[in-house]
Amino acid sequence: MKSSEGFQTSAVKPSQPPIVAPGHSPGSVTDQITAVVLSETPRWWWVAFGFSFLLVMVLLRALTKLLFEGTGIWGLNIPVGWGFAIINFVWWIGIGHAGTLISAILLLVRQEWRTSINRFAEAMTLFAVACAGIFPLIHVGRPWLAYWLLPYPNTMDLWPQFRSPLVWDVFAVSTYATVSLLFWYVGLIPDMATLRDRAQGQFAKIAYGFLSMGWRGSATHWHNYETAYLLLAGLATPLVVSVHTVVSFDFAVAQLPGWHATIFPPYFVAGAIFAGFAMVITLAVPLRSLFGLKDFITTRHLQNMGKILLATGLIVAYGYLVEIFMAWYSGNWFEQFMILNRIQGPYQKQWMALLLCNVLVPQLLWFRRVRSSPILLFLVAMFVNVGMWLERFVIVVTSLHRDFLPSSWGMYSGTVWDWATFVGTIGLFLALLFLFIRFLPIISIFEMRTIVPKQATDTTEETAQ
Amino acid sequence: MSTPATSKRPFALMAEFRSSKELLHAIREARGAGYTQLEAYTPYPIEEIWEELGHHRSWLPLVVLIGGIFGACFGFFMQYWVSVINYPMNVGGRPLNSWVAFIPVTFETTILFAAGAAVLGMFALNKLPMPYHPVFNVERFALASRDRYFLAIARWDPKYDRQATEEFLHRLAPQEVSEVAS
Numbered sequence: 315m316k317s318s319e320g321f322q323t324s325a326v327k328p329s330q331p332p333i334v335a336p337g338h339s340p341g342s343v344t345d346q347i348t349a350v351v352l353s354e355t356p357r358w359w360w361v362a363f364g365f366s367f368l369l370v371m372v373l374l375r376a377l378t379k380l381l382f383e384g385t386g387i388w389g390l391n392i393p394v395g396w397g398f399a400i401i402n403f404v405w406w407i408g409i410g411h412a413g414t415l416i417s418a419i420l421l422l423v424r425q426e427w428r429t430s431i432n433r434f435a436e437a438m439t440l441f442a443v444a445c446a447g448i449f450p451l452i453h454v455g456r457p458w459l460a461y462w463l464l465p466y467p468n469t470m471d472l473w474p475q476f477r478s479p480l481v482w483d484v485f486a487v488s489t490y491a492t493v494s495l496l497f498w499y500v501g502l503i504p505d506m507a508t509l510r511d512r513a514q515g516q517f518a519k520i521a522y523g524f525l526s527m528g529w530r531g532s533a534t535h536w537h538n539y540e541t542a543y544l545l546l547a548g549l550a551t552p553l554v555v556s557v558h559t560v561v562s563f564d565f566a567v568a569q570l571p572g573w574h575a576t577i578f579p580p581y582f583v584a585g586a587i588f589a590g591f592a593m594v595i596t597l598a599v600p601l602r603s604l605f606g607l608k609d610f611i612t613t614r615h616l617q618n619m620g621k622i623l624l625a626t627g628l629i630v631a632y633g634y635l636v637e638i639f640m641a642w643y644s645g646n647w648f649e650q651f652m653i654l655n656r657i658q659g660p661y662q663k664q665w666m667a668l669l670l671c672n673v674l675v676p677q678l679l680w681f682r683r684v685r686s687s688p689i690l691l692f693l694v695a696m697f698v699n700v701g702m703w704l705e706r707f708v709i710v711v712t713s714l715h716r717d718f719l720p721s722s723w724g725m726y727s728g729t730v731w732d733w734a735t736f737v738g739t740i741g742l743f744l745a746l747l748f749l750f751i752r753f754l755p756i757i758s759i760f761e762m763r764t765i766v767p768k769q770a771t772d773t774t775e776e777t778a779q
Numbered sequence: 780m781s782t783p784a785t786s787k788r789p790f791a792l793m794a795e796f797r798s799s800k801e802l803l804h805a806i807r808e809a810r811g812a813g814y815t816q817l818e819a820y821t822p823y824p825i826e827e828i829w830e831e832l833g834h835h836r837s838w839l840p841l842v843v844l845i846g847g848i849f850g851a852c853f854g855f856f857m858q859y860w861v862s863v864i865n866y867p868m869n870v871g872g873r874p875l876n877s878w879v880a881f882i883p884v885t886f887e888t889t890i891l892f893a894a895g896a897a898v899l900g901m902f903a904l905n906k907l908p909m910p911y912h913p914v915f916n917v918e919r920f921a922l923a924s925r926d927r928y929f930l931a932i933a934r935w936d937p938k939y940d941r942q943a944t945e946e947f948l949h950r951l952a953p954q955e956v957s958e959v960a961s
Binding site: 761 | 808819824857861865881902907912922923
């Protein structure tokens with residue numbers, strides 16, 4: 315289906331790889347992306363989905379145990395009353411930030427390269443937020459009463475404490491989940507229409523037809539659609555910044571040394587983008603090979619994501635420095651002890667590993683060769699995934715385990731059920747992701763059609779049937 | 780080019796084009812010839828076409844603004860009502876209306892209602908969901924979501940005439956002209 319006509323990349327600097335590989339037309343991008351969904355299920359998909367599904371079973375096993383026996387099965391105790399649940403919550407929510415950042419902020423600043431990665435980054439956001447949401451719910455102890463977190467008129471005449479960051483968090487995370495879902499679904503509607511028109515099976519036609527709501531692609535449709543999409547992007551941009559800010563308030567509003575820091579909101583937001591882009595790279599590198607989508611997710615995308623990873627990594631490193639500086643500059647005994655204990659105390663290994671993963675390894679991204687090598691980029695991203703989890707571990711545990719009174723000091727480690735729940739949510743994330751890549755287009759087809767004619771000469775539009 | 784089948788009360792006449800340029804040209808010609816009830820179908824958004832069709836603005840931004848303002852008022856006054864009127868609690872003499880602490884929730888409800896208004900407003904203005912629409916009767920219309928561009932002249936256009944309009948559309952060198960059965 316590719317056009318035989320020449321293709322000019324004059325708009326792009328010669329040193330930069332193009333956003334879409336040469337020779338594509340609206341017809342060819344449509345065919346290639348819909349083929350991923352409408353063709354036979356590849357065998358590796360069953361293997362990958364089956365493995366993730368096993369991990370989902372691990373999650374269900376751990377949750378069942380939790381429901382029967384309570385949070386005592388976890389490693390939580392005084393002084394460390396916040397453990398894996400909050401660490402995993404913050405980790406997942408952070409990962410969930412890249413999707414909206416790519417879809418909304420990069421749309422507003424007209425970064426066209428976002429087009430081929432925004433769809434699955436948004437899906438990733440949704441699934442990460444779903445995984446994150448599990449933790450506060452099960453952490454409340456009696457999960458069947460978790461709806462008490464919401465304000466609703468009740469016979470007890472009780473309301474949530476609106477002056478508490480934990481309640482702000484309920485609103486921030488639920489709003490974020492809702493808006494991300496809306497944004498993702500609105501983005502999918504024209505592509506559902508494409509799938510409806512190209513599906514062969516009766517069931518697929520009806521299912522995609524139902525989901526596309528009767529989309530026709532008329533000029534009126536598109537005009538209202540584009541307006542809505544732009545407005546959603548404008549609304550999602552401050553929202554994405556607010557979510558991790560509010561998450562950081564959970565810590566920063568407390569008076570505990572190691573948490574009570576004004577740097578937390580920007581440092582958490584940067585960390586979230588850092589973690590999110592690491593996860594996008596972790597997913598994009600294998601996906602583009604497995605589905606033969608290297609024409610759409612090109613070296614250019616990898617390079618740009620590498621640059622964002624480096625930039626946000628440097629902000630995170632700055633955050634670490636400011637924490638240490640402020641501890642010294644405050645002249646506060648407890649602050650200083652907290653930092654020294656973090657560096658030299660019983661959790662020194664975790665702290666060193668964190669620096670290695672989040673500060674040292676990302677420096678490799680200064681080299682173009684690393685940024686354009688999918689394998690190296692993937693490895694750096696894996697380091698960051700681990701590093702960001704360690705960062706939350708260090709913030710939560712080292713601050714709590716030795717507070718003001720030495721008599722109440724203690725140590726913390728996760729139990730097997732802590733780990734099972736965590737690994738289980740990774741399984742849930744992957745299982746949802748595999749279902750998504752099987753049934754929905756992982757790249758926004760209509761947006762790809764939009765950027766193709768701009769790149770190509772006019773003649774490529776007239777593709778032969 | 781096939782001859783369209785005739786039905787008693789067609790919905791429109793529709794011409795298929797192979798590029799957005801041809802479609803734009805056709806819209807200009809049709810507007811020049813005095814047709815007003817036009818609709819164009821494209822595989823991706825093209826803002827020029829919306830303008831060529833003579834439309835101007837969408838109500839959507841206003842809908843979203845109203846949604847946002849409602850969300851802000853709802854979020855703030857919910858907290859105000861709970862903290863000051865329904866369950867006032869004196870904590871160390873601090874003001875009941877501690878509005879600064881109410882801002883994060885107010886902000887979130889603003890975004891939530893504005894985003895909801897954007898999506899629902901878009902559906903309403905586009906009259907979605909609409910499971911059936913006459914244009915789907917044209918078999919080749921399935922390509923409108925791939926790489927073809929369609930122009931429809933509605934039956935209720937004052938200048939619509941089964942013969943004359945069809946001949947007019949044929950003169951624009953389309954791929955095909957079809958009658959859209961209603």
